[in-house]
Ligand code: HEC
């Protein structure tokens with residue numbers, strides 16, 4: 001297995017050793033994941049077999065679907081917590097007006113981000129209303145640690161959202177339903193009423209208790225638990241990319257991908273922040289930086305009226321600085337995972353870059369071209385960031401490597 005060219009400097013040697021040590025470990029971890037997945041599928045098959053309908057076999061079995069005019073329909077199988085979460089995640093009746101679900105902005109085939117890649121940010125349930133930030137992937141979000149101050153130096157790590165303002169998938173899932181720029185329900189009661197009328201309400205009650213819908217707060221919290229459980233399934237963290245196959249020894253990089261990888265950990269200095277010496281490899285150290293991303297004049301949020309965007313076109317996203325009310329953190333955003341990044345265009349918190357080529361070009365030439373940052377405070381100048389001296393071919397090679405991080409995701413979802 002040839003992961004890294006032999007012409008590497010001493011500093012990279014440490015990384016090489018780490019990679020060699022970690023790759024077999026990963027292979028083992030991966031094996032475990034695959035077993036789990038198999039178990040899950042077996043479980044699904046078993047549920048299908050239990051249903052007294054068409055067995056799918058062409059064995060002349062006369063017991064096939066008779067058109068559904070049975071006097072008594074078979075009782076719906078009770079969903080598991082994760083299956084209930086999936087049903088809620090994909091339920092487009094839970095927005096106001098109906099039509100939008102979590103899945104609308106976090107679709108598997110789009111790397112669990114918004115499939116509408118032409119617009120910088122996502123449209124809410126109300127047509128023409130847009131959020132201020134680009135929808136990040138919901139894949140691998142289960143691995144984001146809670147927000148905390150770093151122990152071995154200044155700054156912060158972890159937390160969900162671009163600015164780390166919540167700590168758990170449960171807290172995160174509580175937000176979109178009530179956000180006027182997203183699913184736009186007036187209050188928790190409105191959401192719970194819809195849950196109580198949904199097809200899966202029986203399962204909801206079976207799992208959380210018969211009276212659960214009478215306690216609005218409990219029902220709402222229970223809903224976030226179910227969604228989070230679904231987001232913790234292997235479906236969201238499949239580790240099924242070409243990169244994973246290469247480290248498991250079952251595939252090899254093309255020469256271009258290999259070169260891109262070498263640059264990613266070498267002259268491109270990407271792995272300083274999009275760390276890969278971790279198990280599992282999530283391509284982020286979860287820290288916060290202002291890397292000097294330019295403002296995006298095409299962000300549709302800038303044109304919203306003053307009730308939704310009081311700052312109008314002058315809006316500047318302070319990121320972590322606004323959460324902590326600390327100027328020293330202004331303009332900083334959490335280093336995102338790069339898994340599935342080939343599927344999640346556009347890029348950066350404000351969706352300013354349409355392609356990965358533009359992203360890598362930005363890192364390569366930010367300072368050469370004097371790119372004006374959205375917020376000119378606390379801009380990171382570590383290493384040669386902004387002036388990497390890469391050739392056009394080398395930029396393309398890094399992009400080719402980034403595409404090896406796309407999982408083998410379903411083209412379309414179940415429902
Ligand atoms: C209208 C589009 C939209 C809808 C609907 C939506 N999201 Fe999001 N999601 C976003 C945006 C935009 C962000 C980033 C917001 C921010 O950083 O302030 C985000 C962030 C997230 C994150 C955090 C990812 C990270 O890297 O920190 C998760 C997880 C997530 N959403 C899951 C969900 C779930 C679950 C639902 C349904 C309850 C949902 N989203 C509904 C657009 C959407």
Ligand code: HEC
Nearest residue numbers: 268269270272273289293333334335336347348349359363
């Ligand atoms: C100093 C830390 C740092 C370094 C070094 C770094 N990045 Fe990033 N990267 C970030 C942060 C922080 C963001 C989010 C910035 C924002 O949205 O304002 C980001 C965002 C990205 C994105 C967009 C992801 C998305 O979902 O929108 C890509 C792609 C990316 N980086 C690739 C790279 C590559 C390739 C390199 C090396 C050439 C690199 N990064 C070097 C910190 C870093």
